[in-house]
Each structure stands twice: as structure tokens, then as C-alpha cells.
Amino acid sequence: MAALPKRIIKETERLVSDPVPGITATPLEENLRYFEVTIDGPSSSPYAGGVFQLELYLPDDYPMCAPKVRFLTKIYHPNIDKLGRICLDVLKDNWSPALQIRTILLSIQALLGAPNPDDPLANDVAEDWKKDEKKAIEVAKEWTVRFAKAKLEE
Amino acid sequence: MSDSDDHDEDHEYQSFEFESDYEDEYFDNQSENSSSSTRSHNERVSPSKTSTSFNEWTLPKFILTVFLDKYQKLKDSKLGGCTDDDLLILLHYKRWQADEVINDFFDNPKKLFEQAGLPVPPQKSANHLKSTTSFDCSVCCESYKQVMVYELSCSHRYCLFCYHHYIYNELSTGKLIHCIQPDCALTIPHGDIDKIFDIVEHDSSIIKITKPLNENRLLVASAKIFVDSQSTYKWCPAPDCKGFTELVSSATFDEATLDYKDISIIPIVRCAESHEFCFSCNYENHLPCPCWVVKKWIKKCQDDSETINWIDANTSACPNCLSSIEKNGGCNHMTCKKCHHEFCWVCLGNWSEHNNSYYKCNKFEQDMSEIEMKKSKSRLTLQRYLHFYKRFTIHESSMQGDLKVLKQINNVAVMYLESRRKDSSVTSLAWSDIQFLPDAIRALSNGRKTLKWTYCFAYYLMDSNFQEIFESNQDYLNRTVEDLSEIFEKITTTSTKGDSDIVKLIMKNKTKIINLSNTISLRQKTLIDGAYHNLKEGLMKFDA
Numbered sequence: 001m002a003a004l005p006k007r008i009i010k011e012t013e014r015l016v017s018d019p020v021p022g023i024t025a026t027p028l029e030e031n032l033r034y035f036e037v038t039i040d041g042p043s044s045s046p047y048a049g050g051v052f053q054l055e056l057y058l059p060d061d062y063p064m065c066a067p068k069v070r071f072l073t074k075i076y077h078p079n080i081d082k083l084g085r086i087c088l089d090v091l092k093d094n095w096s097p098a099l100q101i102r103t104i105l106l107s108i109q110a111l112l113g114a115p116n117p118d119d120p121l122a123n124d125v126a127e128d129w130k131k132d133e134k135k136a137i138e139v140a141k142e143w144t145v146r147f148a149k150a151k152l153e154e
Numbered sequence: 155m156s157d158s159d160d161h162d163e164d165h166e167y168q169s170f171e172f173e174s175d176y177e178d179e180y181f182d183n184q185s186e187n188s189s190s191s192t193r194s195h196n197e198r199v200s201p202s203k204t205s206t207s208f209n210e211w212t213l214p215k216f217i218l219t220v221f222l223d224k225y226q227k228l229k230d231s232k233l234g235g236c237t238d239d240d241l242l243i244l245l246h247y248k249r250w251q252a253d254e255v256i257n258d259f260f261d262n263p264k265k266l267f268e269q270a271g272l273p274v275p276p277q278k279s280a281n282h283l284k285s286t287t288s289f290d291c292s293v294c295c296e297s298y299k300q301v302m303v304y305e306l307s308c309s310h311r312y313c314l315f316c317y318h319h320y321i322y323n324e325l326s327t328g329k330l331i332h333c334i335q336p337d338c339a340l341t342i343p344h345g346d347i348d349k350i351f352d353i354v355e356h357d358s359s360i361i362k363i364t365k366p367l368n369e370n371r372l373l374v375a376s377a378k379i380f381v382d383s384q385s386t387y388k389w390c391p392a393p394d395c396k397g398f399t400e401l402v403s404s405a406t407f408d409e410a411t412l413d414y415k416d417i418s419i420i421p422i423v424r425c426a427e428s429h430e431f432c433f434s435c436n437y438e439n440h441l442p443c444p445c446w447v448v449k450k451w452i453k454k455c456q457d458d459s460e461t462i463n464w465i466d467a468n469t470s471a472c473p474n475c476l477s478s479i480e481k482n483g484g485c486n487h488m489t490c491k492k493c494h495h496e497f498c499w500v501c502l503g504n505w506s507e508h509n510n511s512y513y514k515c516n517k518f519e520q521d522m523s524e525i526e527m528k529k530s531k532s533r534l535t536l537q538r539y540l541h542f543y544k545r546f547t548i549h550e551s552s553m554q555g556d557l558k559v560l561k562q563i564n565n566v567a568v569m570y571l572e573s574r575r576k577d578s579s580v581t582s583l584a585w586s587d588i589q590f591l592p593d594a595i596r597a598l599s600n601g602r603k604t605l606k607w608t609y610c611f612a613y614y615l616m617d618s619n620f621q622e623i624f625e626s627n628q629d630y631l632n633r634t635v636e637d638l639s640e641i642f643e644k645i646t647t648t649s650t651k652g653d654s655d656i657v658k659l660i661m662k663n664k665t666k667i668i669n670l671s672n673t674i675s676l677r678q679k680t681l682i683d684g685a686y687h688n689l690k691e692g693l694m695k696f697d698a
Contacts, residue, residue: 005294007294007295061323064323090336096334096335096336098310098335098336
């Protein structure tokens with residue numbers, strides 16, 4: 001494997017020395033391009049109190065192309081599908097090499113606080129969300145308790 | 155034309171008539187020659203009813219006519235305060251709709267500039283591409299003592315390596331490329347993109363030779379995307395060919411309603427490099443075959459051919475269960491692993507019937523039992539396929555040989571001209587004197603292409619009297635093609651011996667070459683027209 005680019009080393013250092021509140025990102029020792037991530041659900045959202053696990057991978061072309069991020073914890077959200085894939089502009093067309101791991105993770109956290117059922121990835125969830133938002137939020141809360149809190153208590 | 159020339163010509167005609175058996179064609183040729191002596195031999199051969207018209211394009215030509223023509227017009231109209239770079243960006247942003255640019259400009263210039271990523275007037279673009287010292291690039295995080303950097307008027311500055319890599323990735327979208335900074339919408343001018351590439355890829359900051367605008371990397375990428383997205387444009391399928399073709403008479407070409415069973419509507423077009431191809435299936439010129447037959451044939455060939463060829467050449471089928479068996483050693487007493495049938499490898503007869511008289515395989519009067527019939531039938535089907543497939547591929551590989559000859563023939567042509575120049579009796583000399591050689595090669599190659607596809611055609615054709623006519627047309631074409639091919643074979647093998655020999659050979663054969671290539675084009679046309687007519691009248695049918 002080629003040597004790790006300076007950019008990745010610097011970002012990793014900063015993630016450890018100056019962590020973002022509510023977000024952790026730890027690289028694997030055997031693969032420094034692979035990060036284990038946790039994001040706390042935003043307090044004013046149905047995901048409050050949950051801790052969501054994600055995986056993040058920096059492709060060879062990083063930072064010229066976006067990191068690959070996926071939810072590992074089950075989540076009920078119109079922009080996140082069954083496999084944990086995320087529909088977020090900055091992860092696709094709007095990626096810029098000036099963005100960073102930390103900014104991406106912050107964007108994902110913000111997405112939890114502001115679901116966008118008009119640009120859905122999980123169609124069934126988005127439909128429920130649009131039909132009856134109150135009920136959908138209840139389900140999201142329930143899932144948070146079942147999947148994102150249970151792990152915490154274990 | 156002088157008298158002596160005339161005489162020469164006559165003589166050649168006679169020898170031509172004498173050497174080959176084209177008497178019937180001879181008179182046709184004469185009349186044909188008189189009218190078509192100036193006509194090129196590689197004229198498109200297609201059913202006369204086809205009404206497709208098309209434009210041949212190359213990317214630089216396309217960019218010049220479709221993109222930059224508008225740019226020129228807009229430059230002339232002098233939109234207040236716009237630089238050339240600005241205009242190009244505005245046009246690109248508006249997808250080369252000059253009217254929209256003008257309308258929006260007079261409507262709300264501020265909004266238009268903002269949308270296209272230009273500094274809003276009266277602020278001017280201030281892009282810098284310069285060398286700087288002790289710079290930390292925030293994208294690659296490298297600290298440079300000295301490095302080239304690029305910035306737009308927003309002053310977001312990054313090292314040139316990062317910009318190069320970034321632009322390289324962005325080019326694939328064919329859209330305008332903005333500053334790296336995510337919330338900054340300023341657009342990088344087209345010219346700067348080429349400059350950045352030249353500097354980084356040539357590892358030098360003093361490159362002065364810039365590409366012409368119609369070869370600009372972003373414009374090329376954008377044109378490619380445009381061509382890809384339009385159904386009236388198609389890339390030439392020939393290997394390494396960068397040409398593409400636009401189908402103009404779209405009234406007769408409606409993809410959705412077309413029935414490609416009718417050979418009359420096969421849109422055979424040509425690219426800027428004279429490659430002919432079918433606009434509908436994006437395959438080479440496959441006349442006389444309709445597209446659907448071509449599709450079927452190609453699929454069949456892909457499925458079977460290689461494997462079957464190998465199996466046919468290297469194995470025998472067990473006479474009992476028809477499993478393919480490869481003999482990799484040992485004696486001729488075979489026992490099938492599958493059905494345990496014992497047989498002789500040489501005659502494929504029952505081993506027991508050999509009665510220990512080893513390898514005397516002269517028993518041939520086996521009664522044709524039902525199984526035998528079935529076996530021979532399946533073998534016959536296979537052999538029929540292989541018969542056509544073999545001829546199809548032979549012509550395909552010969553065509554590649556022709557291409558090589560075409561390359562060689564250019565040297566030969568120069569040689570020929572040189573020696574003619576030295577000859578004092580020749581007063582005028584022009585490149586057109588030798589043009590018949592490449593023309594003939596092209597005629598040969600095109601003839602072969604048609605011939606190749608006749609085997610696919612014949613494979614699916616149902617038996618009828620008209621099929622026999624088709625086959626005799628095919629045979630005629632085949633003979634002419636082989637005759638011309640032989641002459642070229644001689645020329646190219648002689649070309650290693652010496653200049654004078656080859657020039658003599660070409661002189662001797664000039665009329666013959668011209669006549670043969672005319673005959674090829676003529677017979678090709680006859681064959682295709684005939685096939686078209688008979689298919690249309692229902693006299694010939696495909697066995698699908």
C-alpha cells in the first residue's frame with residue numbers, strides 16, 4: 001500500500017487532538033483509511049439520546065473524491081436506506097477537496113436533525129414521513145431506543 | 155489525351171479482357187468508366203431507397219461550428235464589459251444558447267454573472283497563476299518552499315498539483331468547473347484549465363504554445379458529453395477512430411417506430427475518416443444484412459464460435475452419446491468415460507466390430523440407424539454454421555490485411571511518383587495520377603466487408619431460386635475481390651525488391667486495377683440492390 005498522504009495524517013491527528021463534540025472517529029490500526037465513527041443523535045431530534053455507529057472509508061483518490069460513509073446502526077430516516085447508505089449532496093456531486101472528514105460528519109449529524117423527505121433514499125420511510133409526520137417521528141424514536149440505545153446499555 | 159495514350163489504354167483493355175473472364179462485365183465497365191472516371195471508388199453502396207443524410211464530424215470541427223460560432227457572434231455584438239473568457243463561460247453556462255445569454259444579460263446582468271460564477275461587474279476577474287514561496291496547501295496539507303499556485307478573484311489559493319488533480323476529475327462532467335472552496339461559486343476560465351494542465355503535465359512554467367480553443371480540454375469534454383447525450387449523434391465504431399456522425403433526416407429515422415427487418419431503412423453513414431457504419435446498431439456497414447439478422451449472428455458467433463471451433467478441431471464426439479472427447483495420448487481403442495462405449499478413434503466404429511483386427515478401419519457400410527441419422531443431422535447443422543462462419547471470419551481477417559496494405563501503398567505511391575518525375579516523356583504529374591491505388595484498396599476493403607456479411611445473410615436465408623441468384627452474385631463479387639487482392643499481393647511483395655520493378659508492375663496493372671475496383675463496386679451494388687429488392691418483394695425470406 002502506498003504511503004498515507006500527508007492530508008490524511010493531518011486530519012486524523014486533528015480528529016484525535018481536537019474532537020468534534022458528539023462525534024468520534026477512530027482509524028483502524030491495520031488500515032488507517034478506515035474509520036470507526038459514532039455520532040450522537042441531535043438533542044432536538046427523534047434520534048436524541050441514541051449513539052449511531054458508522055463506518056467511513058477514504059478511497060485512494062481522497063481528497064479529490066468524497067469519503068465513503070455508511071450507517072451501521074439501524075435508523076429510521078427518509079434519507080438513509082436499509083443498508084445504511086446516506087443520501088447527502090456533499091457525499092456526491094457537491095463534494096469538494098476543501099471539505100474534510102469532520103465537516104462531512106457534521107453534515108451527517110445535521111441531516112439527522114433535519115430529515116428531507118422530498119429527496120428520499122428510503123422511499124417507504126419518506127412516504128410515511130410525508131403522510132403522517134407525527135407517527136413517523138414516533139417510529140424513529142422507537143427505533144432509536146431499540147437499536148441506538150440498547151447497544152449503549154449492553 | 156494523346157494518341158499514344160489512347161493506344162495504351164486499348165491494349166490494356168484487351169489484356170484485361172483476355173486474362174479474366176469478365177466479358178459480360180466488359181461493356182458495362184466501359185460505359186460505366188466513361189461516366190464515372192472521376193467518381194471515387196469508395197462511393198457509398200447502399201440501397202437506392204435509403205434517404206438518410208448525415209454530417210461527418212470531428213471534435214475540433216464540432217466545437218468550432220457548434221460552440222465557438224456562437225462565441226464569435228457574441229464577441230461581435232460586444233456585450234458591455236465582458237472579456238472573452240467571460241463570454242465563453244456565459245455561453246457554456248447557457249448551453250451555447252447565445253440568445254439566452256443576450257436576453258439575460260440585458261434583463262439582469264448581475265444575476266447572470268452570479269449564476270455563471272463570474273465576479274459581478276464592475277468587479278473584474280482577477281485570476282492568478284503564479285509561483286509563490288513558503289505555501290501550505292490546505293487540500294494536500296503539504297508545506298512547499300516554492301510552488302505554483304492558482305487563485306480566482308475570491309483569493310482562495312491552492313497549489314497547482316491539487317488544482318490539476320481536481321480539474322482532471324471534474325472534466326468528466328463536461329460542466330463549468332468552480333473554485334475548490336465548497337461555498338465559492340466562481341468559475342475557472344477555459345483558458346486557465348489548459349494552462350494549468352500544460353504546466354503540471356509538462357513540468358515547466360514556460361510553455362508558450364497553447365492549444366487552439368477548439369481543442370480546449372473542457373470544451374472537448376463538454377462536446378463529448380453532448381454527443382453522448384444526443385440520439386442524433388453517434389461515435390464511429392471503428393477502432394481508434396475519433397470521428398462521429400450526425401443523422402440529419404430525422405424525419406425518416408424514428409428509433410421507436412423503426413422496423414429493422416426492412417433492409418431499405420438501414421441508415422448506413424460515414425464518419426470523417428471514411429469509415430462506414432450503421433447508425434441504428436452502431437456496427438460497421440453490414441449490408442446486405444438487416445440489423446436484426448446482424449444482431450442474431452453476432453450473438454450466435456459470440457456464444458458458439460470460439461468454443462465450437464476448438465471442439466471441432468481438437469475433439470471427436472463419442473459415437474454413442476455424442477460427448478466431446480479429446481484424445482491426449484494412448485492407443486486408438488477408446489472407452490467413453492460417460493457411457494463406457496468402446497470405439498475406434500480412427501473410424502469411430504464399434505470396437506467390437508474390429509474383431510481384434512486393429513486399426514483396419516475400412517468398415518464403412520454401417521446401416522444408418524435412427525440415432526445415426528440424428529447424429530449426422532446435428533453434425534450437418536454444425537458444419538453448415540462453420541462453413542459460413544469460416545468464410546465470414548476469413549474476410550474479416552483479410553480486411554485487416556487490406557488495412558496494412560493501405561499503409562504500405564502510400565510509400566509505393568511516393569516511389570511511383572518519383573520515378574515518373576524522372577521520366578522525361580511524362581510532362582504533367584499530379585497526386586491524382588496515383589489516387590487510384592488507395593481508392594482501389596478502399597473498394598477492395600468495402601467489397602470484402604459486404605462479402606463478409608453475405609455469409610451471415612446466407613446463413614439465415616431460406617432455400618429458394620432467388621437464394622441461388624444471391625449466391626451467384628456473391629460468387630461474382632468474391633472472384634473480383636480475390637483477383638484484385640492478388641494484384642496487391644504481388645505489388646506489396648515486390649515493393650521490397652526495388653523501385654523500378656514495382657513501378658513497372660503498377661504501370662502494367664494500372665488499368666486492370668481501376669477496372670477491377672470499378673467492377674467490385676458495381677457488383678457490390680448489384681448484390682445489395684438485388685438483396686434489397688428480393689427481400690422487399692418477399693421473394694427471399696429469412697429463416698428465423
